[in-house]
Amino acid sequence: MKFLCIECDEQMHFGERQLPGDGTLAAVFRCPECGREVAMLTNPMETQVVSALGIKIGGREVPEQPFELVRGSLEGGREGAFADAPAPGPVRWSDAAVERLAVVPSFVRGMVKRIYADYARERGIREITPEIMDRARTDLGLEGM
Amino acid sequence: MRRIRTYADLQGPDRSGLDQQVEAQHERVARRLEGIGTVLAVTSGKGGVGKSLVAATLASALVSRGLKGGLLDADLNGPSAPAFLGLSRPTLEVTDDGVVPPSDGRGLRVMSTDLLMDERAPLRWREPGTGGHLWRSLLERGVFREFLSDVVWGRLDVLVVDTPPGPQRLAELKELAPNRTRVLGVTIPTSASRTAVERSLRLAVEGGLLLLGLVENMAGYVCPACREVGPLHPGEAGESIARALGTPLLGRVPFDAEAAACAERGDMEGLLSSRAGREIGRLADVVAEGLGS
Incomplete structure (x- = not known):
């Protein structure tokens, strides 16, 4: 999909994505000419269809993780179903981040940990904190993770 | 009326690139399937014909004959393959390449939603609220795609896919693995089964999938006392469908209480040596030959 600023007849640029956690999604687009911003808001059903x-x-x-869809979508997956390979690279986890990760269901925890670690490594972030997790969740569109 | 430029008019990139993302998913499937000789879809178009047990037993029999094989249980909501094979629910190793499938005793690699859930847990997707009828089939299609692309199947001669009743998984195989998929139909002798299975197979053929042949399951009943096969269901759906579609009837498998008992306790070794199992073994010989042609 593309967004057009009708007044300037210019294609708008993607700005940011936000996931408030209620199943909805906001994607912000900005006109490079006049600076006008619009937000595309999807309801939970539309978000889920995508x-x-x-x-x-x-x-x-x-990159898409193995079984990303099934692990992110299956309700009540089996504890201990997966043993995920550790993420490569020297990324540290703060105590608060470890604590927060511990409440993620084990069915999906290893994959989520890997995604956050990849996110941090690609951006030169040395330590993952809850704030980094929030930012990654929004940037990566990790609804429900 | 003013003219608003169209999507195609705008030369800037589509940041979401949804079609490219879908294309990338298809490429992942194609890369994984490069190592697989044939995707054999076992299908019926009708529930209750014993298709899943035929699929699991056939996959085991093919591996027993020296082929490298896998079994993908595509009946996401009613998985049964691990139980028939006596597979427990091991921890699945996730590597950079994908999810490593467990193998049964003879090396058959297996993937099933049953391996992802606790024994009595129903398969339930996270609900966003309303509209489940709109997104559930899309989600299940995506999970099936992941079972094809994200499992480290390795090099296989054949990947047997146990498809649930209905045309959806076959349509997806046509889309995701068009040149590797062959279809094996399973029916029981009755006229009701004939109608449903023939319709389903006709749809597959018209959709461009290649039919390998047909199996008539529950073709008679093995007497537990004398081991002779007596009548069970009326009808001759196997021969009738085979004639109508110009495809061979590759085997007739009787109902066998001994085989059913073996399936119940996950004893595939015992099942293969039962009367019904031996018939499926003969079917495996014919299928193995057909895969090479």
Whole structure:
């Protein structure tokens, strides 16, 4: 999808994506000419239809993880179903980040940890904190993770 | 009326690139399937014909004959393959290449939603609220795609796919693995089964999929006392469908209480040596030959 600023007849540029956590999504686009911003807001059903395709509005920032869709979508997956390979590279986790990660269901925890670590490594971030997790969640469009 | 430029008029990039993302998913499937000789879709178009047990037993029999094989349980909501094979629910190793599938005793690689859930847990997707009828089939299609692309199947001669009743998984195989997929139909002798299975197979053929042949399951009943096969269901759906579609009837498998008992306790070794299992073994010989042609 593309957004057009009718007044300037210019294609708007993607600005940011926000996931407030209620199943909705906001994607902000900005006109490079006049600076006007618009937000595309999707309701939970629309967000889910796109998520169900395994695609990300606003583009994909990190490569698709194995079983990303099934692990992110299955309710009550089996504890201990997966043993994820550790993320490469020297990324530290703050105590608060470890604590927050611990409440993620084990079915999906290893994958989520890997995604955050990849996000941090690609941006030269040495330590993952809850704030970094929030930023990654928004940047990567990790609804529900 | 003013003219608003169209999507195609705008030369700037589509940041979301949804079609490119879908294309990338298809490429992942294609790369994974490069190592697989044939994707064999076992299908019926009708529930209750014993298709899943035929699929699991056939996959095991093919591996017993020296082929490298996998079994993808595409019946996401009613998975049964691990139980028939006596597979427990191991921890699945996730590598950079994908999810490593567990193998049964003879090396058959298996993937099933059953491996992802606790024994009695129903398969339930996270609900955003309303509209489940709109997104659920899309999601299940995506999970099936991941089972094809994200499992480290390795090099296989054949990947047997146990498809649930209905045309959806076959349509997806046509889209995702058009040149590797062959279809094996399973029916029981009754006229009701004939109608449903013939319709389903006709749809597959008209959709461009290649039919390998047909199996008639529950073709008679193995007497537990004398081991002779007596009548069970009326009808001759196997021969009728085969004639109508110009495809071979590759085997007739009787209902066998001994085989059913083996399936119940996950004893595939015992199942393969039962009367019904031996018939599926003969089917495996014919299928193996057909895969090479």
